[in-house]
Each structure stands twice: as structure tokens, then as C-alpha cells.
Amino acid sequence: MLRLWNAIACVLLSAAVPALSASSQSFENSAIVRTVDLGGSLVHVTTTFAVKALEADASVYTITLPEDEIFNTSWLEVKVKGKQQPLTVTYSGAPAGSNSHNLDVSLETPLEVGGTINLVLETVQTHATWPWPQQAGQNDDQSLKYQTSLFVLSPYKTNVQRTKLKSSSPRILSYTTPEKVDDFTLESPVTKSGATVTYGPYNNVPSSTNKAFIEKYQQHIVLHYVYEYPVIEVLDLKRTAEISHWGANLNIQDDIVLHNAGPKLKGHFSRLEHQTQSFYNRGGSHLIPRLTVHLPAGIRNAYYYDLNGNVSTSHLRVAPSVRNQKNTQHSVMELQPRYPIMGGWNYSYTLGWDAPLGDSASYDAKTGKYIVSVPVMTEIPGSVVDRAEIQIILPEGATDVDYVAPFPSLSNELSTHVTYLDTLGRPSITFKYKNLTNKHTKPIYVSYRVPLSVHLRKPMAVATVLLSLFTFAMVARRVDLTIHKTKTVSKKM
Ligand SMILES: *[C@@H]1O[C@H](CO)[C@@H](O)[C@H](O)[C@H]1NC(C)=O
Ligand SMILES: *[C@@H]1O[C@H](CO)[C@@H](O)[C@H](O)[C@H]1NC(C)=O
Ligand SMILES: *[C@@H]1O[C@H](CO)[C@@H](O)[C@H](O)[C@H]1NC(C)=O
Ligand SMILES: *[C@@H]1O[C@H](CO)[C@@H](O)[C@H](O)[C@H]1NC(C)=O
Numbered sequence: 388m389l390r391l392w393n394a395i396a397c398v399l400l401s402a403a404v405p406a407l408s409a410s411s412q413s414f415e416n417s418a419i420v421r422t423v424d425l426g427g428s429l430v431h432v433t434t435t436f437a438v439k440a441l442e443a444d445a446s447v448y449t450i451t452l453p454e455d456e457i458f459n460t461s462w463l464e465v466k467v468k469g470k471q472q473p474l475t476v477t478y479s480g481a482p483a484g485s486n487s488h489n490l491d492v493s494l495e496t497p498l499e500v501g502g503t504i505n506l507v508l509e510t511v512q513t514h515a516t517w518p519w520p521q522q523a524g525q526n527d528d529q530s531l532k533y534q535t536s537l538f539v540l541s542p543y544k545t546n547v548q549r550t551k552l553k554s555s556s557p558r559i560l561s562y563t564t565p566e567k568v569d570d571f572t573l574e575s576p577v578t579k580s581g582a583t584v585t586y587g588p589y590n591n592v593p594s595s596t597n598k599a600f601i602e603k604y605q606q607h608i609v610l611h612y613v614y615e616y617p618v619i620e621v622l623d624l625k626r627t628a629e630i631s632h633w634g635a636n637l638n639i640q641d642d643i644v645l646h647n648a649g650p651k652l653k654g655h656f657s658r659l660e661h662q663t664q665s666f667y668n669r670g671g672s673h674l675i676p677r678l679t680v681h682l683p684a685g686i687r688n689a690y691y692y693d694l695n696g697n698v699s700t701s702h703l704r705v706a707p708s709v710r711n712q713k714n715t716q717h718s719v720m721e722l723q724p725r726y727p728i729m730g731g732w733n734y735s736y737t738l739g740w741d742a743p744l745g746d747s748a749s750y751d752a753k754t755g756k757y758i759v760s761v762p763v764m765t766e767i768p769g770s771v772v773d774r775a776e777i778q779i780i781l782p783e784g785a786t787d788v789d790y791v792a793p794f795p796s797l798s799n800e801l802s803t804h805v806t807y808l809d810t811l812g813r814p815s816i817t818f819k820y821k822n823l824t825n826k827h828t829k830p831i832y833v834s835y836r837v838p839l840s841v842h843l844r845k846p847m848a849v850a851t852v853l854l855s856l857f858t859f860a861m862v863a864r865r866v867d868l869t870i871h872k873t874k875t876v877s878k879k880m
Contacts, residue, residue, distance in 0.1 A: 411542040411594050413445040414438050417503070419539045419548035425555070425610065427531065427618030428648060428771040429824055430512040434539060435468065437505050440498035448492045449479065450508055451540040451596045453605075457488050459512045461771070461822040465492045468505035484598040487540055511824040513771040518618070518673075519611060523650035523730060525657060526664055529673035530560055531618070534609045537565050537586060540595045549587030557582040558613035565606055584610060615672040619770035620648040622733070624823075628761040629780040630744065632837060637747055640739035641765065649673035651731035661727060675728040680765050681717040683747075684708055686740040691722055693736040698725065708743055747830075756787065757837065760830035763793065764823055772823040777831065780815040785835040788814055793829035796820050 417437040424431040438448060464473045479491045498504060516531040523529060539548055562584045568576045571589035578585050625642040650673055685708025691701050701723055706716040728734045748759045761779050764772060781788060788801060796818040803812040818831060
């Protein structure tokens, strides 16, 4: 009788809260362990759910994330522990009155009653830390705060759960002591050991996605820690990738606005003090003296300039070209701005290079199409990219343009880009993204066809241009020879 009533209630409820009541009985969590790797712009969170099925054919496991956490989560993936292939995750709405959101994970094979599986949820949070104090002197330490929720919520009963907050330095200045957790532990609710603060173990936590549990037990915890690396934020990245069949070249140019999101500099910047401190290998960790980035192997003509022109204080070590090799070699570029970038400061620069097209292009004889891969971005370690725009400019006259993006973009559009030597204009495709992390450095694949006649058109355009230049030069020389002389003189000055 009770079962029947439950079934009816489920049917009635299902319109508003799909299958929630049914699924909360399907599993229990033997253990949940959440590990938070505290960083600057990026915080990596790994949550392992040791799951046991209570029903036969249990195949959809629900993960619940609090709203404020979802808001700062820029990347998310669920895998079976030890497996490479991520599982399918679908958003399944917000449980009524809970301020949280459900994600349904589809298991590859349903579990039998008593069957177990370990699921690993990996997320990257962006903009989740903030500098505290908000201002710091040139040689002061930098410390940050991070806030999260005490309990990992779950629609299922949990036998034991704990949360570990790991800092890169043992200098943890403060952390919240939680209240009202006597129902779940008789020991100390929080412990610090070295650079790790552990909340829990908390035992026998009931289904926690309901309003009653959240109002009674859920609470914010805040950790204040010294962070010894700069907090780097790329406010804007504009990447232009230009594919040229004629020169067999892929040119990539990044226009970047970098921001030091650490504490704002208190007082003025003193170069003398900076040089003295760096001589003794001391000084504030919140200034950015240089950036090291990994560029593709086999690149040529690398350039780096800022608003004042070329920056010569940079080093590039080029790795040999990797055509047709599953080789992870890369060139290493060290960018050294003219002055260290202090907290709160911006720095705009342009970095570009040429690469052999053959390293990232292939031709599919079956379809007659070229396929070129262009990475969404080049990682600046530890940095978030707030806004990114990636424009891929295809060879002139390219048709049947198609693409595969590694993750959905906010928008993409196809347009035509006309450069000096073009006769038809070059199709280009633009992708826009927000809040990219180190997990987003994957390639966009673009495929297109280039008719043979188009290959010929460009040399012809070049020939025509050269011819008219020659004609112009001849006419100019005949008309006035002094033009050349004045030009030479002004160049020397
Ligand atoms: C990017 O992150 C910021 C800060 O967390 C947030 O305000 C913004 O909504 C995010 N943008 C997107 C598209 O997720
Ligand atoms: C998410 O980002 C916003 C804005 O940057 C911030 O106010 C909020 O505290 C962050 N949430 C968490 C859980 O850190
Ligand atoms: C910058 O350097 C490149 C090559 O080293 C050179 O071609 C270019 O003219 C320079 N630009 C300026 C503004 O000095
Ligand atoms: C840095 O750039 C952003 C956006 O371009 C701007 O809003 C901000 O005011 C700049 N900050 C400084 C200190 O110039």
C-alpha cells in the first residue's frame, strides 16, 4: 500500500522534479573524499565518490553542486576511477528550495544490487579566491582567501565524508571551525597537518540535498593562506591563426591583456628595491617578473612586442619540428616584460610565431578536404583566460568550411577576411569563449576544400602586383629621381 502511494506520488512529482524521489534510493555512498588544491586564479577540486548500488539496474548517479560553486566552475568531468574516458553528464535541474543543482552521470553498465564503483568528479574553479589583505607592499607576502561549503551534498546517504583543503605552503593563517557537527563526529571537526586542513571524517550523513538538512547543517568554511606564486589573469586573449598554403605556413598571433589579480600595490614601485630584493632571491611573490610559455615545436620568426615596441629581453628555445610524430616536445619561450607587473597592474602584449603548416594539417584524399588543428590557446601556467576570441583565417577561396570544437563556444561565426594580396577574400571563422583554464588548451579542427584554380589565382595575383610595382617604379624613376634620395636620408635620421 505504501509502495503504491509512493509510486503515485512519484508520477505526480515527476513533472516538477524528475525522478528525484526514485533515484535517492538507488545508491549509497560508502565514502566521499573531496580534495581542493588551492591556487590563485585556478582551484582544482577532485571529489571521489565510492558508490554502492541498492537497487538492480542502477545506471544514473546524481551529483549535486551548490549554486555558488557551479557559478565559479569553468570545467567539469566525471570518470570512473582509473579509466580515461569521461562519462556522460547531463544537467537535471535544481532540487526545490535547495540552492543547488543536479548533474546526472550515466554509468556505462548498470550496477547490480550491492555492486560498487568509484566515480571521480574533477572540476576547475575560476575567480574563486581573493587577495586578503587587498593591498600589499612591494616586498610583502601575498595571502588569499578561499570559501567553500562544509558538506558535499548528495541525494544519497553517505557513510563517511571528508574534505581536504591543500595549500602549496604550510603557512595557513586561519580556517573556519565548523559548528553543529556533533551529529556526525565525536572527534575534532577540523584538523590541520602541514599544508592540509581536513574537515571530517563526518559519519552517517543522511541524504543532504533537502532544505531541512541544508538549513540545519550546511555552512561556509573559509581558509586564509599564504600563496607564493603570482595570481595571473588574462583579461583578454585574441588569437589569430592564419593558414597559408602558398607559404605552407601557420601563423599564430596572440594579443593579450594580462592582469595581476593579487593584492594591489601599496605605495609606489621602486626598481632599486626590486633589484636588491631579487639579487637576494627575496621579494614579494605577488609580482610577475617573467612568464614562461610552451610554444609548438619547429616554430620560426617568433616575435614579442608590447605598446612600446619589440621586447628584446626574452629567450626562445625551439624544439625540432614534430611532423607525423606523437611527440610531446615543445619550444620554451620566456617572456620578460620591461618591468615586473605589480598587483592590480595590467600588461598588454603581442606574441606571434610561424609554424610549418604540415605539423598541424593533413589532407584527406577521400573527401578532398584539408584538416588543420589550431589550439584554442597557449597555457600560461596557473592563469585563467576571462575572455577569448579565436579567429582562424583560411586560405583564399576555401569552400565547404566545417569545424569541430573541443567544447561549445559562446558564439561562432563565419566571415570573410580580405588581405592585401587576396582577390576573393579569405573565409574566416571566429570562436568566443569565457573563463578558460589549463583544461581548455585543446585544438579546434577546421576542414575545408581548396579548388586547384584557387591555388593558381594567388601566384597570378602576386605576379600582377609585382608587375604593377615594377611599372610604378620605372615611371617614378623617370619622373623624379630625387624621391629616392630624400627617402634614404630620412631613414638614416
Ligand atoms: C566567468 O567567471 C566569472 C567569475 O566567476 C563569472 O562572473 C562569469 O559569469 C563567468 N562567465 C561564464 C561565461 O561562465
Ligand atoms: C565565485 O565568484 C564570485 C565572483 O567572483 C565570488 O564572489 C564568489 O565568492 C565565488 N564563489 C565561491 C564559492 O568561491
Ligand atoms: C621588431 O623586430 C622585428 C624582428 O626582429 C623587426 O622585423 C621589426 O621591424 C621590429 N619592430 C620594431 C618596431 O622595432
Ligand atoms: C585593466 O584592464 C581592464 C580591462 O581592459 C580595465 O577595466 C582596468 O581598469 C585596467 N586596470 C588598470 C589598472 O589599468
